[in-house]
Amino acid sequence: MHILIFSDQHPESAGGAQVSIRLQMRSLEAAGHTVTVCSPKMHQAHDEDPRYIDTPSVPITIDREYSMTVPGRATDRWLDKRLAQLPPVDLVHVQADFWQAIIAYRYAERHAIPAVHTMHNRMDVGIEQSMPAPKLVTGALTWWQHRVLKPRLSTLPTGVWAYLQEYAKRARAVIAPSAHFAQLLRDEGVVNRPDVVWTGVDDAIVDEVLAAQRAAKRVQHRPVFVWTGRFSHEKRLMEFLEAVRLSGADAIFRLYGAGLLLGKAQAFVAQHDLAERVVFAGRVSYRESLAAIAGADALVQTSIGFETQGMTVFEAAALGTPSIVSDPSIAAELPDGVYWEPADGSVEALAATITTVAADVAAGRSKTFAPATSREFRQSHQTSRMLEIYQRVLGGGAA
Known part of the structure; x- marks a missing residue:
């Protein structure tokens, strides 16, 4: 199958989620599947890879390592044209929480392709520790999400967990990389039955x-x-x-x-x-x-x-x-x-x-x-579990 992974940041940039995506990509390919990773173009020297689709972006950090793509019709058209050159996509795997998540769901819904979502990010803690006005930032993110991802599906009060639930409602399966994060997602009402798939070791x-x-x-x-x-x-x-x-x-x-x-x-x-x-x-x-x-x-x-x-x-x-x-x-x-x-x-x-x-x-x-x-510490074992979820989703099952 052809799996299209969406990431907020380029796979060659620094970060645990990026390491996870690179490992998953190699392990899925070893199992005989095709993997393409769609992320914002990185404005810093890095290794090029034909398996990456770099959407037009602007840098968002001083060192220009991290960047963002603005979701919308222009990006939709650009992405559709680029992906038309590749084999048909069977499944969208969203491993993003911000701009690329919105782009991913717009793409999946536009082409009637099932999506799964791995939630890597403790957004509540991250926004609180890194932003001067956390509630204002969360409100702005939610407003932006609702403006470009319609209709609104979340049933939770406005906040971080409603923001994540908006994505979860669109996914056929939601995956957490640990049991403790899966429990938090359940406790906060984001998703009832998340799957747990660790990031294994190469x-x-x-x-x-x-x-x-x-x-x-x-x-x-x-x-x-x-x-x-x-x-x-x-x-x-x-x-x-x-x-x-x-x-x-x-x-x-x-x-x-x-x-x-x-x-x-x-x-x-x-x-x-x-x-x-x-x-x-x-x-x-x-x-x-x-x-x-x-x-x-x-x-x-x-x-x-x-x-x-x-x-x-x-x-x-x-x-x-x-x-x-x-x-x-x-x-x-x-x-x-x-x-x-x-x-x-x-x-x-x-x-x-x-x-x-x-x-x-x-x-x-x-x-x-x-x-x-x-075997549970190895990426091969975790990829086998991921493939079971993919097959369940493609077979019509839901989380």
């Missing part, structure tokens, strides 16, 4: 990384902690650095990623004389990220109440690396024995956990477990 790369780890000789070293993600407030990057400072742990803390808080983070490290312990490793490829996690003594996850799935801790579990998990909802998705959980969400509790883990690692008492062999 089978081939995990095997390659583990093979390289087995071949390498392990030597005694200072404990190594890895933090990976976007350098932004909701990821609690600065809280993590403060916890590192408070812990006083004699360890190496390697930070992978980039973002608007990079300068502030570097200034903090310099101010508190942490340069010998904190290393800014920059953005790396997916494979390099997995290799870094596999080579670390622990991964540190710091956001709380923001992630719809803790992808990095799943990757760590698949690679045999334990994690310090700050978010109780994410910890609840993990098997026992593969993580530490701070006593609460405070910086002090995180610092205390870092201190304990560093001391245990230095003394040879760290958590040890074999890389997870359960």
Whole structure:
């Protein structure tokens, strides 16, 4: 079948949803299907790919990495013309919440193609933490959605959850990337029966990384902690650095990623004389990220109440690396024995956990477990579950 995926941001830009889409694309293709990803054109250097359809866009961030396409008739005409050059689309998979979601549903309804929707985004937390007037922003988004996506189907009072329900009402199936986010969507009335499909870990790369780890000789070293993600407030990057400072742990803390808080983070490290312990490793490829996690003594996850799935801790579990998990909802998705959980969400509790883990690692008492062999951590298993949903939808079933 030909699956058309819509994403608010380009697959080659930074972000967990983008990693998820790239993994799904490769795994679906390995299963014999055709995948096209439709997203706004990226205004920063990146790898070109004939499987991407880049809709006309304008940049929305200073670094020009993220952009948006304006939904409407002009975009509809452009997209129809572009897709006419490709094999007929069998199913639309919406993995977007804003402009591209609207474009996706307009396309699906225009051509009578069934749609499924993976909801990646904690919009309530994201808007509240990143916008100066959250209610005004939510109201504007809802007004915009109703203006270009008609008729109105949501039955909830105006707000974030009504906004998401507007999409859910148009989808044949709604998918959540974790059990805790699925429960939240149910609790808020967005959808009655969401499916849960994790973002798995790339089978081939995990095997390659583990093979390289087995071949390498392990030597005694200072404990190594890895933090990976976007350098932004909701990821609690600065809280993590403060916890590192408070812990006083004699360890190496390697930070992978980039973002608007990079300068502030570097200034903090310099101010508190942490340069010998904190290393800014920059953005790396997916494979390099997995290799870094596999080579670390622990991964540190710091956001709380923001992630719809803790992808990095799943990757760590698949690679045999334990994690310090700050978010109780994410910890609840993990098997026992593969993580530490701070006593609460405070910086002090995180610092205390870092201190304990560093001391245990230095003394040879760290958590040890074999890389997870359960198929559920692998993308191939999750893609099989996704294909079951696709077949149900194409067969006429609904969520």
